[in-house]
Amino acid sequence: MKKILAAIFLFFMLFSTSSATLAEIVVFNWKTLKYHKPSCQWAKKCTQNCTKVDKKEAIKQGGKPCKVCGG
Ligand SMILES: [Zn+2]
Structure with a gap:
């Protein structure tokens, strides 16, 4: 049971950090x-x-x- 909780926790940690550091691509x-x-x-x-x-x-x-799109 603890292993499952740890796996879920790890998943959310990875998910939150990857979305936070996701690069915003501009032209x-x-x-x-x-x-x-x-x-x-x-x-x-x-x-x-x-x-x-x-x-x-x-x-x-x-x-x-x-000035048109705000970057
Ligand atoms: Zn523009």
């Missing part, structure tokens, strides 16, 4: 230094200067949120 335009939500119309139009990166990484590189 980062390294030319204008703006980042967009992947669903943003400008992100879809941006095919040459954009790369998909973690939001934290985009901010670290001097990225600013898009």
Whole structure:
């Protein structure tokens, strides 16, 4: 019985930590230094200067949120 409880506990621990550290992917335009939500119309139009990166990484590189989608 204790083993089952431990397994359930471990499962929830893993689940909560993995969802908390889940990276938020944004479309980062390294030319204008703006980042967009992947669903943003400008992100879809941006095919040459954009790369998909973690939001934290985009901010670290001097990225600013898009005024249309909010980043
Ligand atoms: Zn946008």
